[in-house]
Amino acid sequence: MSMDTKKAFLRTKFFDRMCHWTMVACFFLVAMSGLSWFFPSLNWLGSVLGTPQTARVLHPFLGTVVFGLLVIMFFRFVHHNLPVRTDIIWFRNVIGVLMNRHGDNLRIGKYNAGQKILFWGIMSLISVLFMTGIVAWRAYFAAYFPIPVIRVALLAHSLAGLALILLVIGHIYMGLWVKGSITGMLTGYVSRAWAKQHHDRWYEEKIASSSETPSKPHS
């Protein structure tokens, strides 16, 4: 890492990084097995969970783990993802932001408006996936629901799954595009320059709070 670690800002705490990456590992297994049933040409993807039988057994359990970890992340991240008035400035400058040609006074807090939309999109889709997944979970719950309800649940489950996978592809793409953000999610730290460029209001808050209480880490 080339950044000055003494001056770097803690962006994501260890506990939150563990939640994120454990959830990502499970998400890939769940998403790949799910896609293997949706597109016949992707049948082979199901082998990430062993045989078709073990994949069918494990998919709902791992999906429940993904849901549980995202619920934890919801409560730990939600206060940074509530809409604020200044989000409008980000929307007005979105082209410049995407081209990385924006000024440094966009009043962006810890997460920008695009990240907030992603946050709420992920959280709503995972809720739909969890509720419809319970209805379709043959081994434990499906017997409590009439067959037409299970059919509708499975249709909604597939659509929500596809939408979430597309959102996550966008999320990964942005993570790669904005250099330094993946390092932030891996090590917890981002450079001051990164903070100033991408999250100017959060940067100012960090500067202000670090001069008040120099020894206490903030996130």
Ligand code: HEM
């Ligand atoms: C290889 C896959 C992934 C990579 C590289 C990645 C990368 C990142 C990075 C770098 C951040 C921090 C952004 C920042 O500090 O501004 C982040 C946050 C986050 N990620 Fe991921 N991620 C991946 C997969 C996922 C998946 C599969 C999900 C959920 C289905 C997810 C959900 C989230 C959430 C909810 C946040 C917090 C964002 C917020 O509160 O606005 N990530 N991710």
